[in-house]
Amino acid sequence: MIRLGSNSPTRALILKNFGIDFIQNGGDFDEDSIKTTNPKSFCYEATKGKFDELYKKYGVDDMPLLVADSVVTANNKLLRKAKDEADARAMLELQSGNETSVITCMIYKSKEKELIDISITTYEFDKFDKEHMDEYIKSGECFGKAGAIMVEGFCKPYIKNVKGYESTAMGLCAQKLIAFM
Numbered sequence: 001m002i003r004l005g006s007n008s009p010t011r012a013l014i015l016k017n018f019g020i021d022f023i024q025n026g027g028d029f030d031e032d033s034i035k036t037t038n039p040k041s042f043c044y045e046a047t048k049g050k051f052d053e054l055y056k057k058y059g060v061d062d063m064p065l066l067v068a069d070s071v072v073t074a075n076n077k078l079l080r081k082a083k084d085e086a087d088a089r090a091m092l093e094l095q096s097g098n099e100t101s102v103i104t105c106m107i108y109k110s111k112e113k114e115l116i117d118i119s120i121t122t123y124e125f126d127k128f129d130k131e132h133m134d135e136y137i138k139s140g141e142c143f144g145k146a147g148a149i150m151v152e153g154f155c156k157p158y159i160k161n162v163k164g165y166e167s168t169a170m171g172l173c174a175q176k177l178i179a180f181m
């Protein structure tokens with residue numbers, strides 16, 4: 001059993017799909033406190049901030065702690081979660097017909113060992129269909145997700161090429177976690 005230090009329904013789904021038993025306790029780390037706009041540095045600092053908060057609160061004596069953060073980058077821009085429909089549209093238009101990378105950092109710590117991992121999955125997307133994109137934005141599914149994308153949902157039909165794990169792109173590199181645990 002591990003503690004998933006996250007509010008993310010997607011991260012919970014990933015652990016469930018990979019058969020990892022967990023309880024879920026999210027934190028309140030303020031990612032707006034991070035100054036860097038370098039995507040990888042931002043992702044690491046967010047993960048470290050989440051870890052420090054939850055390690056202080058729960059420790060790892062009763063079970064290992066897992067936290068993570070994901071950001072998206074396209075044209076070297078840092079894309080976090082969309083604030084509103086206009087933000088989501090701008091993020092999606094930037095990624096339409098473009099190359100997009102999802103960077104996921106995770107920290108796993110048990111009494112015996114610790115993993116800090118930064119994994120990247122890169123997609124080459126076809127141009128997004130405008131009507132489909134409008135529907136997706138209106139559905140609200142674009143919110144709460146880095147870069148406003150859903151690689152297993154909205155983006156799936158547009159994937160021309162992918163390098164890396166889908167789990168990484170969804171928020172937790174499960175394959176590396178399982179290999180390490």
Ligand SMILES: Nc1nc2c(ncn2[C@H]2C[C@H](O)[C@@H](COP(=O)(O)OP(=O)(O)OP(=O)(O)O)O2)c(=O)[nH]1
Nearest residue numbers: 006007008010069070145146149150151169170171
């Ligand atoms: N379903 C889905 N979710 C995605 C995808 N890409 C990223 N996400 C989700 C995973 C995370 O919940 C969210 C990225 O935001 P954060 O890493 O800040 O995590 P979040 O604030 O959701 O939860 P946490 O900080 O762990 O409590 O986006 C995707 O392609 N599909």
